[in-house]
Amino acid sequence: MPSLEFTLPHWAYWAGLILFPLIAMSLAKRPKTENPKYSAPLGYMILVTGGMMGLHRFYLKNLWGLLFIPVFLAILVGNNQSAGARADLSDAANIVRMAETTIQRETERMKAAEDSLPGLRADLAATEEGSFARRSAEKKVARAEERLTKGTETVTRAQAERDAALPAETEAKARYDKWHNVSAYAFYLLLAAMILDAVLLPGMLKKANASIPPKQELTETEKALKALEEEELKDDSRHVSSGWTGWIDRLSLICGEFVSYWAVIAVFVYYFEVISRYVFNSPTSWAHESMYLMFGMQYLIAGAYAMLCESHVRVDIFYAPLSRPKKAWADLLTSVFFFIFAGTLLVTSYIFAFDAIAVPTGNSVISDWARGQIGFGEMLTSLNLAQWTDPAIRWGEISFNEWEIPLWPMKWVMVIGGLLLVLQGVSKLAQDLRAVVKGA
Incomplete structure (x- = not known):
C-alpha cells in the first residue's frame, strides 16, 4: 500500500485562508441559473x-x-x-x-x-x-x-x-x-x-x-422555501445601520461572511486527514493544529459579526419586552462592562502579539525591532526579499510540533478581532444614543 507523505507548506496554509473565502464569496453571489x-x-x-x-x-x-x-x-x-x-x-x-x-x-x-x-x-x-x-x-x-x-x-x-x-x-x-x-x-x-x-x-x-426533466412551475411548497431562502439572505443586511456607523456594520458583516467559509476548509482538511490516516496509513502532523488555530482565529474575527446580528447568548427575560428607547437605555448602562472586556481583550492581545514577534528565537529584522535592538527606520530600510523567502529566518514564535507553523500571525489576528469588537461596540453605542435622542 503506498504511503501519502505530504506536509502543508506554511505559505499554502495562509494563501488558502485568504483566497478560498474570496473565491467562495464571489461564487455565492453569482446569479443562479434557471436550468x-x-x-x-x-x-x-x-x-x-x-x-x-x-x-x-x-x-x-x-x-x-x-x-x-x-x-x-x-x-x-x-x-x-x-x-x-x-x-x-x-x-x-x-x-x-x-x-x-x-x-x-x-x-x-x-x-x-x-x-x-x-x-x-x-x-x-x-x-x-x-x-x-x-x-x-x-x-x-x-x-x-x-x-x-x-x-x-x-x-x-x-x-x-x-x-x-x-x-x-x-x-x-x-x-x-x-x-x-x-x-x-x-x-x-x-x-x-x-x-x-x-x-x-x-x-x-x-x-x-x-435525463433532467424539463423545468416545471414551482409548487407552493417550493415557492415558500425559495422565499424563505431569499429572506434569510437579506436578513444579515438588515442589521447594517444608516449614517456613519454603517461602514462599521458592513465591515463586521464582511469579516463574518469571510471567516464563515473557513468551516468549508475544515471539511476538506479533515477529510484529507481521515483518508491519509485510514487509507494510506500516513497520518499528518499538521491537519489538527492547522484547524484548531484556524477555528481560534475564526472565533475572534466573528465576534463583531455576532454582536452585529445579536447572536451572542444572553438572558433577555426582562430585556425582550422593552421598547426600543428603553432597550437603548439598558444597552447604554451595560455598555461599560462590554468596553472593559473588549478594551482588555484588545490591549492584552496587542501585548501577546508584540511579544510573539520579539521572542529570542526570532532572527528577522522585525524581531530585532520588536526587541528594541534597532530603530523603526532601520527596520524598514533593512526589509528585503530574503526576509520573506529565506527559510532560515524566523519572524517570531513558532509551534513546538513538527510542522513549526509561526504563531505570531494568529496572535495579531487576536488584535484584529479585538479591534473589530471595539468598533462594533462604538457603532452599537452610537445607535443606542440615536435611539434615545430620537425616542424610536
Missing part, C-alpha cells in the same frame, strides 16, 4: 476527492457507484488488520531482538569470566592461608563463578523467550503481508476504476444532463 445542469468541473472535483467511494457516480445518479463501496471497505479492513499485525510483528521482533542482544552480551561476559578463571585460581593457590591477598583472590574467583552461573541462567531464559517469539514473529509477518496485499490490490483496483471514470465522465455527464 441547472450537472457540472464537469464539479464532477471531476468529486472524482478526485471522493472517487474511491464512488461519490462522482452518485452525483450523476449512477448506481454503479455502489461497486466502489465494498472495494473501499476492503481497503479499510485490510489497513486495520495489517495495523494490528504490524503491532504484533513489532512486539515479537522486539522480543527476538532483545533476547539475541542479551544472549550475545551474556555469552561474551561468560567467555571473559571463563577465560579469567584459570588465572584467578592460580593466583588463589599462590597466596598464603588466612592472608588478605587470599581473601581477595577468593572473592574474585567466587565472582567469576557466579557470573558464569547467572550468565548461563540468563542465556537459557533469553533463548526460551526467543524461541517462543520466533513463531509469533513469522505468523505476524505472514498476516501483515496478507492484509497489506489485500488493501494494496483493492487500492490499485479503485485507482484503475477512477482513471477509467475520468475518461468516461464526459459521457456520463451528457447522459445525466439528458
